[in-house]
Amino acid sequence: MTPFILVTLAAAFVTMLVLVPVVRAFAIRIGLVDNPDAERKLHDRPIALAGGLAVFLATGIAFVVGIAYESGWGEFSKMTELSSRWFVLLGASTAILVVGLIDDKWALRGRQKLLAQCVIAMIVVASGTVMRSISLFGFEIPLGIFALPVSVLWLLLAINALNLLDGADGMATTVGAFVCGGLALLSASSGHSASTVIAATALCGALLGFLVFNRPPASIFLGDAGSMMIGLIVGVLAMWCSLKESAVVVAAPVAILVLPLFDSTAAIIRRWMTGRSMYATDRGHLHHLLNEKFGPNGMLLVVAGLCSFSSAIAILSVRFNQDWLVLVGAVVVLGFLVLTRTFGHSECRLLLGRLYHFAHSFVVRPQDCESSKHLRSVQIQGEGCWEPVWEPLVEFAKRHDFAKVQIDANMAWLHEGYHATWQSVRLPEKSVQSVVRIPLYATRPGEEEAVPIGKVEVIANSSQESLAHLSYFLEHAEELQTQVRYLVANLDKKTAAARLNAASKLSKPESEEPAVGTEEVETAPTS
Incomplete structure (x- = not known):
């Protein structure tokens, strides 16, 4: 050199x-x-x-x-x-x-x-x-x-x-x-x-x-x-x-x-x-x-x-x-x-999913654009069980013929992220869209005030019937918040137990059994 x-x-x-x-x-x-x-x-x-x-x-x-x-x-x-x-x-x-x-x-x-x-x-x-x-x-x-x-x-x-x-x-x-x-x-x-x-x-x-x-x-x-x-x-x-x-x-x-x-x-x-x-x-x-x-x-x-x-x-x-x-x-x-x-x-799954749906949209017949739906869900980070939150949203959207429902959550302190979308191949024109966005909240350990962790977005056609369905959705939004709070509470407990186990493994001699968290994790109620 x-x-x-x-x-x-x-x-x-x-x-x-x-x-x-x-x-x-x-x-x-x-x-x-x-x-x-x-x-x-x-x-x-x-x-x-x-x-x-x-x-x-x-x-x-x-x-x-x-x-x-x-x-x-x-x-x-x-x-x-x-x-x-x-x-x-x-x-x-x-x-x-x-x-x-x-x-x-x-x-x-x-x-x-x-x-x-x-x-x-x-x-x-x-x-x-x-x-x-x-x-x-x-x-x-x-x-x-x-x-x-x-x-x-x-x-x-x-x-x-x-x-x-x-x-x-x-x-x-x-x-x-x-x-x-x-x-x-x-x-x-x-x-x-x-x-x-x-x-x-x-x-x-x-x-x-x-x-x-x-x-x-x-x-x-x-x-x-x-x-x-x-x-x-x-x-x-x-x-x-x-x-x-x-x-x-x-x-x-x-x-x-x-x-x-x-x-x-x-x-x-x-x-x-x-x-x-x-x-x-x-x-x-x-x-x-x-x-x-x-x-x-x-x-x-x-x-x-x-x-x-x-x-x-x-x-x-x-x-x-x-x-x-x-x-x-x-x-x-x-x-x-x-x-x-x-x-x-x-990130590759998100990108490939978007590219697949874009390519698929070229082979869908015009009369099927509104009835044909795309569904994708990606666990960006963590191991949270989001199905009890996401699946009722999709069923509600199908039942009331919504054009789109999407959930996005990001909890940095838990290393947890989730994103899912269900939507029509062709969304309504923006001038005739009814859009509802609900922020999701959760409370971090040791804090009393809830912080925003993501959102749920719903898009429907602007009609009296759709407005009534969206109004019903808003009236029951607190149930969605409850589901999210249970999910986050479970994740907090799992994280705390994992940290306790890791700390105990470091503090105990190799000959002793590692401490195991004994607190049970709650199961989220279904809506």
Whole structure:
């Protein structure tokens, strides 16, 4: 390995070991912490959120050290020869770090963060970091007037892909370290400038050093400041290190980023298909499901293995000029996750179900469009028994000739999600639809006030008879709420019993019998 890479890596790692305790103490002192809640943030104490600041500083210091070593200690001519794009990247990284710190401290709205990300990405693209054409599997595709929006979209995708992954101890840090390491090797093997290799190596070393404090159980988090900043730098470096003549070779960087990109794509599909807001929070991300299946440390090992494999395939594809290797690598990684039902299986079912119904609608005769129904139900997460809630809704809709009934529920604190739809092939025109949406509520353990967990939507034709049926449905909506409350209460008890058993297994010697929860689970009454 080239000496300046080792020097840069070591400088970043050691700097992080020194910086993190200082930054962590400062963050706790000013109240820049992530407080636990009963829904998504399940850590048991406030955790410092300023990890991104430490990563930013360590990366910058290691970058200067690497450039100085590569140019000969004491001769900083290489620093003055750096093109203006590096200073633009420095300014953009600083700006997105500040936006993230503000969000970590005072919680910005989703659209406010997105607006700031768009402005920063457009500044980077306007400075010359543009995908003017794309090279894929030997074909060069000129983007023309779409060059600027595609480049901005890529940066936004990279920023939010890393941001969405930052929901479990060490997850975004591990993925970021392997991605940056892969980009550094890719840039070195492609013969790009030493500065690009040094930048990717510096960020990789900083993240490896941060992992010492961020591994489970974490004592400091990256925060939105760190995850968004890493995503921006990774997105920019991916464009720079994959530039070949006038085209960006997209196969290799996409392969290296396959895990965060897949997680973002799955989140978009999940929220779009279920009718949830794109800013909605849930516990259906890659890190949530890996943590649930393999545990905190197992999650990081699986992620490290998958990232290593995808990065190795990407580098081999560039080394031997065989883009098809990237496709094989991506299929292996995604196939492992989906076919083992580790992640992405529910999203694939939602998408394939929608595509099947769309294709089927072309072969239905016009006179059968209203009578022909589509039914699909997907247990997105968890093992809740939703049939006693869902089946009476479908029977009621059939009996009164409704056009559609849909239920969507998301209980992040229980790792539970369910979505089901029954509808006509052709819905009534919106101008003649009668639509009723009922929010579903449940109470979290230890709280008195119920919180919304989803909704039920019913669509019927606008007629006196349909209005009477909808009115009857509304009058009996409390029975539906009762069914949901029983279901959630049962799930709460199962979760509490599982946690009790897990805790007792950890606290008792191996020779003793593990404690078993004795509380029986209630059975939901049928309506």
